[in-house]
Amino acid sequence: MRRYGLIGYPLTHSFSQKYFTEKFEREGITDCTYSNFSLPQIGELTGVLADPELRGFNVTIPYKRAVLDYLHHKNEVVAAIGACNCIRIEEGRLTGYNTDVVGFERSLVRHLAPHHSRALVLGTGGAAKAVEWVLQRLGIVYVSVTRRPRPGSADMSYEQVTAEVLAEATLIINTTPLGMHPHTEECPPLPYEALTPRHYLFDLIYNPARTLFLRKGEALGAVVENGHEMLILQAEESWKIWNS
Numbered sequence: 622m623r624r625y626g627l628i629g630y631p632l633t634h635s636f637s638q639k640y641f642t643e644k645f646e647r648e649g650i651t652d653c654t655y656s657n658f659s660l661p662q663i664g665e666l667t668g669v670l671a672d673p674e675l676r677g678f679n680v681t682i683p684y685k686r687a688v689l690d691y692l693h694h695k696n697e698v699v700a701a702i703g704a705c706n707c708i709r710i711e712e713g714r715l716t717g718y719n720t721d722v723v724g725f726e727r728s729l730v731r732h733l734a735p736h737h738s739r740a741l742v743l744g745t746g747g748a749a750k751a752v753e754w755v756l757q758r759l760g761i762v763y764v765s766v767t768r769r770p771r772p773g774s775a776d777m778s779y780e781q782v783t784a785e786v787l788a789e790a791t792l793i794i795n796t797t798p799l800g801m802h803p804h805t806e807e808c809p810p811l812p813y814e815a816l817t818p819r820h821y822l823f824d825l826i827y828n829p830a831r832t833l834f835l836r837k838g839e840a841l842g843a844v845v846e847n848g849h850e851m852l853i854l855q856a857e858e859s860w861k862i863w864n865s
């Protein structure tokens with residue numbers, strides 16, 4: 622049996638376990654399992670790694686950074702952004718990858734137009750790091766919007782995001798949890814009335830499918846995308862890495 626899984630805490634409703642279990646059934650893959658490993662402490666990973674049948678695993682909140690200490694090798698992206706969400710195990714050696722980067726890029730570019738050359742990235746957490754890496758690769762100029770602008774940085778506070786700022790920045794990416802189930806009435810504080818059909822709003826949240834952030838954009842004709850496709854693309858990229 623080849624074993625895979627997800628580590629994180631808490632793992633209340635994991636997309637990945639359902640996704641891979643259904644994938645194995647659909648594709649007639651009978652020699653693989655995908656389990657949730659809900660670990661209150663990252664130190665408990667040692668017990669999970671003791672399973673000789675474990676071939677790889679995904680990593681979610683809050684261990685995308687902490688797991689770096691367990692890696693024997695990091696790919697270029699993980700080394701650069703310091704966040705890992707996919708690990709391949711070969712003869713006891715762990716190699717770290719970041720498939721959020723691949724998932725986000727492939728999903729983003731589907732609606733990207735040449736005029737989406739300036740972006741705002743809302744939030745500065747782990748997912749924002751993957752988003753920033755992709756924007757740099759694509760040559761898109763971005764500014765981080767945060768509750769706590771970092772001294773000496775170009776960060777903006779939410780108060781600084783005016784209609785004039787939105788006239789320039791036509792790509793807005795939400796990497797904050799604002800609006801995620803069950804807090805569906807929340808959204809990042811922005812001057813939404815300044816949005817136009819030239820704007821592209823991408824929300825990493827996938828539950829609900831249409832957050833208030835996306836609905837406000839949609840109402841003014843903006844192009845919108847949620848995090849669902851990104852989630853599927855990052856899962857499939859993990860599968861490719863484990864089987865390459």
Ligand SMILES: NC(=O)c1ccc[n+]([C@@H]2O[C@H](COP(=O)([O-])OP(=O)(O)OC[C@H]3O[C@@H](n4cnc5c(N)ncnc54)[C@H](OP(=O)(O)O)[C@@H]3O)[C@@H](O)[C@H]2O)c1
Pocket residue numbers: 682721724743744745746747748749766767768769796797798799801825826827848849851852853855
């Ligand atoms: N679709 C996918 O495949 C996918 C993949 C990864 C993550 N995600 C989603 O992306 C989101 C972020 O994940 P993450 O791992 O980056 O989480 P995280 O590390 O907790 O970071 C989220 C960031 O959001 C900001 N934030 C948090 N609470 C806020 C609040 N009440 N008001 C305003 N800003 C707030 C913070 O930035 P500041 O302190 O700078 O304001 C924080 O650093 C989650 O909803 C997650 O489910 C989706």
